[in-house]
Amino acid sequence: MGKLIRGDINEEFAWSGYVEAGDFVFLSFCVGNVGKSVEEQINGAFDDMEGRLKQTGLTLDDVVKIDVLFRDAWNIPVLEKVIKNRFKNGYPARKTIETNFAHAGGPDGLEVQIDGIAYKGKSLS
Numbered sequence: 001m002g003k004l005i006r007g008d009i010n011e012e013f014a015w016s017g018y019v020e021a022g023d024f025v026f027l028s029f030c031v032g033n034v035g036k037s038v039e040e041q042i043n044g045a046f047d048d049m050e051g052r053l054k055q056t057g058l059t060l061d062d063v064v065k066i067d068v069l070f071r072d073a074w075n076i077p078v079l080e081k082v083i084k085n086r087f088k089n090g091y092p093a094r095k096t097i098e099t100n101f102a103h104a105g106g107p108d109g110l111e112v113q114i115d116g117i118a119y120k121g122k123s124l125s
Contacts, residue, residue, distance in 0.1 A: 008052055018052045023121035025056050030114045038075045038111050042082045045114040058118050060086060065093045065117040071110070073098035079112075092116070 008017025019026045030052070032044020046060065053059055068079060076096055083091060101110045 007055055018056065020056060020120070023119060025053070025058060025062075025118040025120060027052055027116040027118065030116065031110060031112070034109050038072075039078050039082060041110070041112045042079055042114075043086075045112055046082065046086050049114060049116055053118055056118070056120065058120055061089045062118040062120060063087075063092045063116050064119045066095075067115045068094065068096040069099050069101075069113045069115075070096065071098070071101060071112070075111070 002022050005020040006016040006018070007020075009015075010017070015028055017028060027049055030045045030049040031041070032046075032048045033040040034044075036044070049063070050060055053062065070076070070079075073096060079096065083094075101113070
């Protein structure tokens with residue numbers, strides 16, 4: 001049985017930035033560029049995700065599923081634009097929901113958070 005590997009741990013808020021479990025890497029709370037435009041925050045979240053993936057030897061190309069949390073779901077077209085630019089070898093499965101964030105930036109701060117699942121096994125294609 002494989003060992004779980006936890007990384008990018010935040011002791012203050014009690015979460016792991018990623019957890020490796022078997023052939024999968026689970027990524028949580030990817031955010032970036034808080035307080036800037038929605039497009040900049042989406043790119044910042046994917047930059048954060050890329051940084052965590054790099055720690056496990058993976059890239060965005062290995063992401064198979066993302067869950068996107070928006071303060072305003074009407075920003076989905078901005079997300080789609082960014083995904084088309086960032087994911088060159090196929091798109092991940094996706095779920096998008098709208099939520100209020102409990103974040104220090106308040107209503108002018110965090111607009112988007114992205115969680116993901118990456119596959120580190122051999123390609124099935």
